[in-house]
Amino acid sequence: MRKTLQTVFFVLGLLFVQSLLHAQSSSFLGDGMQDIVRRNQLLGRVSPQAAFMINGFAEVNTAIDSLYPLNKKNNKPKIIQYLPIQIIQQFNSGYPQGLNDGAMIAAKGMQHLLALGIKGSIGNFSYQLRPEFVSALNPNFETFSTEQYPKIWESYYRWLNKIDQPEQMGRGAYNKVFAGQSFIQYNFNNIAVGISNENIWWGPGRFNALVMSNNAPGFAHISVKTTSPFQTAIGRFETQLIAGSLKASGILPPDRNRFDSVGAPIYQPKPTQSRSLVGLNISWQPKWTNGLSVGVTAVSYGYNGAAAPYNKKAIIGSLFARYLMPAENAELYFEYGRNDKIPTPFNLAFETGYPRAYVAGFRKLFATRKKHFWEFAAEFTQLQLPTAELTQTTNSWYTSVHVPHGYTHQGQVIGAGIGPGSNSQIMDISYVNGMNKIGVKFERMVHNNDFYYYTWQGLGEFARRWVDLSTTIHANWQFKQLILSGQMGLIRSQNYQWRTLEAPLFYFSRGYDRLNFHSKLSLIYRF
Numbered sequence: 312m313r314k315t316l317q318t319v320f321f322v323l324g325l326l327f328v329q330s331l332l333h334a335q336s337s338s339f340l341g342d343g344m345q346d347i348v349r350r351n352q353l354l355g356r357v358s359p360q361a362a363f364m365i366n367g368f369a370e371v372n373t374a375i376d377s378l379y380p381l382n383k384k385n386n387k388p389k390i391i392q393y394l395p396i397q398i399i400q401q402f403n404s405g406y407p408q409g410l411n412d413g414a415m416i417a418a419k420g421m422q423h424l425l426a427l428g429i430k431g432s433i434g435n436f437s438y439q440l441r442p443e444f445v446s447a448l449n450p451n452f453e454t455f456s457t458e459q460y461p462k463i464w465e466s467y468y469r470w471l472n473k474i475d476q477p478e479q480m481g482r483g484a485y486n487k488v489f490a491g492q493s494f495i496q497y498n499f500n501n502i503a504v505g506i507s508n509e510n511i512w513w514g515p516g517r518f519n520a521l522v523m524s525n526n527a528p529g530f531a532h533i534s535v536k537t538t539s540p541f542q543t544a545i546g547r548f549e550t551q552l553i554a555g556s557l558k559a560s561g562i563l564p565p566d567r568n569r570f571d572s573v574g575a576p577i578y579q580p581k582p583t584q585s586r587s588l589v590g591l592n593i594s595w596q597p598k599w600t601n602g603l604s605v606g607v608t609a610v611s612y613g614y615n616g617a618a619a620p621y622n623k624k625a626i627i628g629s630l631f632a633r634y635l636m637p638a639e640n641a642e643l644y645f646e647y648g649r650n651d652k653i654p655t656p657f658n659l660a661f662e663t664g665y666p667r668a669y670v671a672g673f674r675k676l677f678a679t680r681k682k683h684f685w686e687f688a689a690e691f692t693q694l695q696l697p698t699a700e701l702t703q704t705t706n707s708w709y710t711s712v713h714v715p716h717g718y719t720h721q722g723q724v725i726g727a728g729i730g731p732g733s734n735s736q737i738m739d740i741s742y743v744n745g746m747n748k749i750g751v752k753f754e755r756m757v758h759n760n761d762f763y764y765y766t767w768q769g770l771g772e773f774a775r776r777w778v779d780l781s782t783t784i785h786a787n788w789q790f791k792q793l794i795l796s797g798q799m800g801l802i803r804s805q806n807y808q809w810r811t812l813e814a815p816l817f818y819f820s821r822g823y824d825r826l827n828f829h830s831k832l833s834l835i836y837r838f
Contacts, residue, residue: 344794344835345366345512346517347378347746347748347787348363348378349363349517349642350674350676350686350743351378352635352637353635353636353637353640353641353642353674353676354637354640354676354684355637356378357378359601359602359635359637360540360547360596362540362547362549362594362596362604362606362633363515363633364513364514364515364549364592364594364604364606364631364633365511365512365513365536365537365549365550365551365592365594366511366512366513389431389432390431390432390433391429391430391431392429392430392431393428393429393838394427394428394429394430394439394441395427395835395836395837395838396425396426396427396835396836397424397425397426397427397833397834397835398423398424398425398426398833398834399412399415399423399424399831399832399833399834400421400422400423400831400832400833401415401421401422401423401424401829401830401831401832402420402421402422402828402829402830402831403418403419403420403827403828403829404419404826404827404828404829405419405452405825405826405827405828406419406452406453406804406807406825406827407419407452407478407479408781408800408802408827408829409829409831410518410519410526410728410729411518411524411525411526411728412424412525412526413443413510413525413526413527413528413529414443414445414487414489414491414528414529415445415447416445416447416449416480416485416722416723417478417479417480417723418447418448418449418479418480418485419448419449419450419451419452420447420448420449420450421447421448422445422446422447422448422449423445423446423447424443424444424445425443425444425446426441426442426443426444426491426492427441427442428440428441428442428491428492428493429441435497435498435499436495436496436497436498437495437496437498437503438494438495438496439492439493439494439495440493441491441492441493442488442489442490442491442493443488443489443490443491443492443528444486444487444488444489445485445486445487445488445489446484446485446486447480447484447485447486448484449479449480449481449482449483449484449485451479451482452479453807453808453825454478454479454565454808455467455478455565455808456808456810457565457566461569461570461571461572462572463766464566464569464577465569465571465572465577466762466765466766467762467766468564468569468577468578468579469762469765470707470710470731470732470759470761470762471564471578472577472578472579472581472715473706473707473710473711473712473715473717474709474710474711474715474716474717474718474719474731475559475560475562475581475715475716475717475719475722476560476717476719476722476723476724476730476731477560477562477564477722478565479562480560480562480722481562489508489528489529490508490529490531491508491529492508492509492510492529493507493508493509494506494507494508494509494534495507496534498538501537501538501539501540501541502535502536502537502538503534503535503536503537503538504534504535505533505534506531506532506533506534507529507531507532507533507534508529508530508531508532509529510524510525510528510529511523511525511529511551511553512524512525513551513590513592513608514606514608514629514631514646514670515604515631515632515633515644515645515646515670515672516644516646516670516672516690516692516727517672517674517688517690518672518690518692518735518737519670519690519692519726519727519728519729519735520646520670520726520727521608521627521629521646521648521668521669521670521708521726521727522590522608522610522627522628522629522648522725522726523590523592523608523610523725523726524725524726524727524728526723526724526725526726526727526728527719527720527721527723527724527725528720528721528723530555530556530557530558530588530720530725531555531556532553532554532555532556532588533553533554533555534551534552534553535551535552535553536549536550536551536552537549537550537551540596544598545595545597545598546595546596546597546598546599547595547596548593548594548595548596549593549594550591550592550593550594551590551591551592552589552590552591553588553589553590553591554587554588554589554590555587555588555589555590556585556586556587556588557585557586557587557588557612557716557719557720557725558586558720558721559581559586559716559721559722560719560721560722562722564578579715581715581716582614582617582621582715582716584614584615584616584617584621585614585615586612586613586614586615586714586716587612587613587615588610588611588612589610589611589612590608590609590610590611591607591608591609591610592606592607592608593606593607594606602634602635602636602637603632603633603634603635604632604633604634604635605630605631605632606630606631606632607628607629607630607631607653607654608628608629608631608648609626609627609628609653609654610626610627610628610718611624611625611626612624612625612627612714612718613625613713613714614714620712620713621713621714621715622713623713624713624714625711625713625714625718626651626652626653627648627649627650627708627709627718627726628648628649628652628653628654629646629647629648629649629654629668630646630647630648630654630655630656630659631644631645631646631647632644632645639675640675640676640677640678640684641673641674641675641676642673642674643672643673644670644671644672644673645669645670645671645672646669646670646671647659647667647668647669648667648668648669649665649666649667650665650666650667650668650706650707650708650709651665651666651705651706652665664697664698664701665705666696666697666701666705666706666707666708667697668692668693668694668708668727669691669692669693670690670691670692670727671690671691672688672689672690672691672737673688673689674686674687674688675687675688676743682744682745683742683743683744684742684743684744685740685741685742685743686739686740686741686742686743686748686750687739687740688737688738688739688740688741689736689737689738689739690735690736690737691735691736691737692727692729692734692735692736693734693735694707694708694709694727694729694730694731694732694733694734695732695733695734695757695760695761696732696761696764699764699765699768702761702762702764702765703765707731707732707759707761707762708726708727708731708732709724709725709726709730709731710731717731729756729758730758730759731759731761732758732759732760732761732762732763733756733757733758733759733760734756734757734760735754735755735756735757736754736755736756737752737753737754738752738753738754739751739752739753741785745789746787746788746789746794747786747787747788747789748785748786748787748788749784749785749786749787749788750784750785750786751782751783751784751785752781752782752783752785752800753781753782753783754779754780754781754783755778755779755780756778756779756781757776757777757778757779758777758778758779758809759777760776762809763775763776763777763809766809767809774806774811774822775806775809775810775811776805776806776809777804777805777806777807777808777809778804778805778806779802779803779804779805780802780803780805781800781801781802781803781829782800782801783798783799783800783801783829784798784799784800785797785798785799786798792836792837792838793834793835793836793837794833794834794835794836794837795832795833795834796831796832796833796835797830797831797832797833798829798830798831799828799829799830800828800829800830801826801827801828801829802826802827802828802829803824803825803826804824804825804826804827805822805824806822806823806824807822807823807824807825808823810822810823811823
């Protein structure tokens with residue numbers, strides 16, 4: 312029945328494609344469209360005045376349509392235009408893998424996302440209706456072992472009690488409809504005010520963003536933003552202010568009936584009150600330095616009307632910069648944040664012992680012949696607390712004592728998808744020709760090192776780090792109106808779920824290693 316349902320939606324989607332009228336647009340979720348726009352800016356084909364520090368579905372659509380127009384006639388705003396249809400298929404052979412995929416979930420096996428819709432404008436009002444349907448087989452897979460010692464489970468719940476991030480989204484088939492990339496807004500000059508459910512990406516990171524990314528489903532929010540930069544005597548400014556509502560996953564953590572060493576339950580029920588979020592992003596391009604963008608993000612989130620100790624708000628924020636060098640076809644960027652207060656240059660420089668994180672990266676294109684390039688890129692993300700001692704006294708990124716659901720929406724982290732206490736190092740080599748790109752990505756990801764140090768450093772076990780080593784072949788290719796994006800990767804997990812095969816305290820313990828095959832295919836048909 313589940314396979315039949317997925318097949319029906321796939322066929323309906325293809326039939327719908329043939330019935331659409333002419334329109335132009337592209338997509339935002341996991342298909343490389345956002346990266347195509349940024350890459351063209353390095354090549355001088357997109358204005359350097361665009362900072363790309365505030366990115367949403369509509370902004371990426373507009374840029375793609377300008378770069379690769381399909382219909383040069385009658386491009387004036389219309390009351391109704393059809394958006395392209397998008398189908399994403401994802402598969403994991405052994406255990407969940409896949410980040411920055413919006414409404415899609417962490418799941419083993421086959422999973423599909425179908426997105427379609429309309430957009431238009433009437434006077435100063437504009438709208439976009441683009442719901443998303445997600446269907447996943449969601450079979451069981453090996454999660455945190457019930458054979459771990461009670462003390463290990465007690466440590467594990469130190470994180471489970473401070474974040475709503477289930478390993479598996481329930482049991483059995485998962486089928487859900489989301490509002491997706493939908494909004495309605497009023498436009499006045501270069502300001503837009505509206506209600507939206509769009510995913511938002513703040514900051515310069517390509518693979519991870521500390522504060523706001525498309526790792527989780529979009530959440531309902533009110534938005535006030537600039538649609539083009541404000542020109543001032545000291546440079547150009549862009550900003551976005553949002554106020555939104557976050558939802559829980561509704562999934563309880565595993566093995567809740569355990570007790571700690573003093574006989575108290577290790578599971579602490581989370582508050583049932585709704586959560587809200589207020590966030591601000593400001594980006595500045597100084598007049599005196601061409602290609603430089605700097606900015607700040609700040610988010611406050613918490614429960615509405617909860618009693619102590621859950622009546623306090625949690626704060627997360629970052630400072631960021633991106634330096635664009637079109638003459639060199641290159642860019643440098645970084646984002647540096649705090650998980651306890653709004654960051655400023657002063658408190659970052661003069662305070663110590665705080666939960667910090669960073670994203671840093673670069674990209675350089677080397678011309679081979681006209682319109683063909685070799686691309687070399689790398690990005691490094693660290694969410695692990697700076698010292699092991701801090702794991703005893705402070706919160707990991709995206710976790711909070713006062714907001715036990717953490718910085719999540721519907722069970723997924725809103726920021727960097729690698730999650731609390733984790734680190735990632737990525738290197739990517741690709742061959743580029745216009746919109747087309749084929750390459751290979753190498754990644755090393757360490758899962759929740761904060762939990763590892765908190766749990767095992769006192770026991771003298773130094774061989775339990777859970778590390779994923781992956782090699783992924785990826786490609787984007789345009790066939791007239793059809794855009795295909797795909798990736799195939801092999802992931803080797805060392806010490807999966809922090810397990811070893813030898814007796815505890817054996818220094819060179821053999822790790823419990825696993826292999827996972829990951830594939831993803833996105834089809835977009837533009838009209």
